[in-house]
Amino acid sequence: xxxxxxxxxxxxxxxxxxHLPCNHSTISGTDYIHWYRQLPxxxxxxxxxxxxxxxxxxxxxxxxxxxxxxxxxxxxxxxxRDAAVYxxxxxxxxxxxxxxxxTILTVHx
Amino acid sequence: KAGVTQxxxxxIKTRGQQVxxxxxxxxxxxxxxxxxxxxxxxxxxLFEYFSETQRNKGNFPGRFSGRQFSNSRSxxxxxxxxLGDSALYLCASTxxxxxxxxxxxxxxxxxTRLTVV
Numbered sequence: 001x002x003x004x005x006x007x008x009x010x011x012x013x014x015x016x017x018x019h020l021p022c023n024h025s026t027i028s029g030t031d032y033i034h035w036y037r038q039l040p041x042x043x044x045x046x047x048x049x050x051x052x053x054x055x056x057x058x059x060x061x062x063x064x065x066x067x068x069x070x071x072x073x074x075x076x077x078x079x080x081r082d083a084a085v086y087x088x089x090x091x092x093x094x095x096x097x098x099x100x101x102x103t104i105l106t107v108h109x
Numbered sequence: 110k111a112g113v114t115q116x117x118x119x120x121i122k123t124r125g126q127q128v129x130x131x132x133x134x135x136x137x138x139x140x141x142x143x144x145x146x147x148x149x150x151x152x153x154x155l156f157e158y159f160s161e162t163q164r165n166k167g168n169f170p171g172r173f174s175g176r177q178f179s180n181s182r183s184x185x186x187x188x189x190x191x192l193g194d195s196a197l198y199l200c201a202s203t204x205x206x207x208x209x210x211x212x213x214x215x216x217x218x219x220x221t222r223l224t225v226v
Contacts, residue, residue: 042219044199046214091211092211094157094159095164095165095203095205099151099152
């Protein structure tokens with residue numbers, strides 16, 4: 001399976017933008033890039049996904065490199081509620097999301 | 110609308126027993142996937158069902174099995190439980206119009222916390 005590489009942890013201050021990077025150098029042309037986040041004692045929550053073009057939704061923006069070998073999740077104004085583990089995932093085949101270790105995001109007041 | 114419902118939320122079983130976990134997907138969703146989450150291995154894919162057929166399976170032993178009913182509800186079964194099966198088991202439902210479509214978002218339940226003693 002194609003793999004993703006993320007920093008183990010990142011920190012941010014409240015109301016500042018956060019850029020969470022992800023490398024996926026072995027991505028294939030049909031793999032979708034998904035981002036999910038997980039708060040303690042909860043199931044993962046969908047954040048955003050895309051294939052080639054940058055994507056925006058009410059939660060975040062996804063910037064995808066032109067060669068698709070990396071992507072960045074952008075939280076425009078971090079809040080304390082955004083503190084979570086963020087997973088960058090490649091949607092590669094039937095229903096399978098291959099999770100990596102994720103990035104632990106800490107948001108300081 | 111109602112989210113993904115997993116039952117039970119917590120379960121304690123003894124080694125050697127078997128267990129059945131249940132997942133009710135969001136109404137209208139035909140795809141259900143199962144994941145195991147442990148501190149050491151993280152989130153690992155178990156299998157996916159779409160319209161009552163298993164479409165994909167992760168790298169788990171045959172003790173792990175599942176099924177999906179005509180109303181899209183799914184169950185997973187673990188037989189001959191081992192201590193290492195202690196984990197959070199998560200179910201995700203997806204509104205796929207066709208099998209294999211990954212251009213969708215998955216909705217996860219709260220999970221079932223299984224403890225094997």
